[in-house]
Amino acid sequence: MSLPTTNSPDTTLDSLGSAAARATLRAHPSRGYVQIEPPVEPMPRLSKELGGAVELFVKRDDLLPLAGGGSKTRKLDYLVQQALDSGADTLVTCGAVQSNHCRLTASAAAREGLGCHLVLEERVAGSYSPEAGGNNYVFGLLGAKTQVVPLGGVDAAVAALMEELKAAGATPYYIPGGGSNALGALGYARAAISVVEEARKAGRPFDAVVLCSGSGGTHAGMLTGMRACGDQTKVYGVSVRFDAAKQKSRIEAQYKECAKLFGNEAPEEDVVIIDSQVGPGYSLPTPEMRSAVEAFAKLEGILLDPVYTGKGAAGLLQLVREGAFQPGARVLFLHTGGAPSLFHYQPVPE
Template identity: 35%
Template structure:
């Protein structure tokens, strides 16, 4: 039997799978289902908490009392870190990518509410300076007797990916309960941890469906490289040898739109229409782009050979509030 790392129990699991009846009828293609990972919790809702159950357990096992992590001003991951740290009595330090118009809204407001320590770095210098900033914080804390555990953006590393290894196991069980099989599992593709965990699980459990990522930021090639790096780390934690090929990774990169965290008028209109159609809120950064992309592809006939598709709603509802003024409700 395969052995994987231990985790702490925080998320509300398993998350339900629902059929998107009206969207499926409107598109006239395969039946579309949605897995409600936006309901893994309230304060730490979304896909991040599945990963953090493993990452934080490793931090606690290493006797760490402080977490450092990275992300954008409206990072769902950073908000989840802040919430979980508060719950477990840990300190959190968030190194955030600053833009020119910081509003105390959405996830940033919650970061403050949870008592996170925040350091901003200008967008232009962020990639070059974030590691140095983390090292300075780490040295300062070490001199005060604290032990620090660093988690990368999105908790997308070898240990974090086991969150979606377990999610794949959950999906397979739910397929049996529902009496259906998903030909494709579709997710928003960002930092690679969710995809890598699903792919790891699909290989180990011999899952017959295909995993498709719809990129919200990077090119197809860059995303594939990320996933391979994470999988290489994950394999070091398990007791069986596994090999992976880039050819096993399927990602669409033609729905990045105006860029990471930037929403087009068409995407915002789709999020609004989807909310009115299904009573579910997608976020502008991840799930809105991905579901918009999936719907466009179905309309083009790309998935005409599929009977059932599962879309994983990885959450991010708080990220919609800072963009509320961009929505047009005039029609």
């Protein structure tokens, strides 16, 4: 399978594309949570374990600021700034019962001195426990107030909560699940631009990027930023919840909205979804996820989470084993964080 690369015969055009993309970013104020880009690290032992034909790398967004790190810090960089600019004194958001996004939103609220309300959706019946560890424990530690709703109950609960807060004199700002809208996705457009610039500077572009595809802002933002730089590297989104058709439709919609901010098109063929790792459903374990979590830990000393990055990494390993990449290909895995939930789920048996 032949993959497109970032090689371009005209480096001047590359530079101009990158400069124009960064100019678009500067037009949207951010809070400054991301001051230093997390490293891109090689994974030589994992590469060797998989036969050594493909060079694997990892972008360590699990090392980003705010409590416990992770991808949502990039999105909140823009969303929290907008909240403050609008005069908000309270952040409201939603997520699953072990939501990394909710943890980081609560962390940002604590840092900014804002109130924080979390609507937690019990996507798997019986999966919520007030005594649970992991992210669920951290919500309260950070001072957030939580309420739990059944699957499909988020919209009504959020609408009622917003009205209740306004009636009490608060000024709430609603952040969608995962921080996934066009503004939040700018955080990953910025990440993509940095990845492209670093690879070009080194003279060794990546041949593919593999990432988790969940609420969609990370996936859409990475595509937007790379294409804004003129980079056509293929991006594989490993779905953690929906089948390929549904997830592709969701990502395409966000991609179009984010790309508009850069004045670009969003070709549907850019959105590639791998749905083989969803398993029995969102947050439910699979043997492949367990194997990937164990491999990253034992071979590279990197902790994944079982809901997102564990399944994303399982997708990466599947692609390598099935020969999706040419020999010598350089493949980047985007580690979007989530390790705190690992201590709740404990997916790898002793």
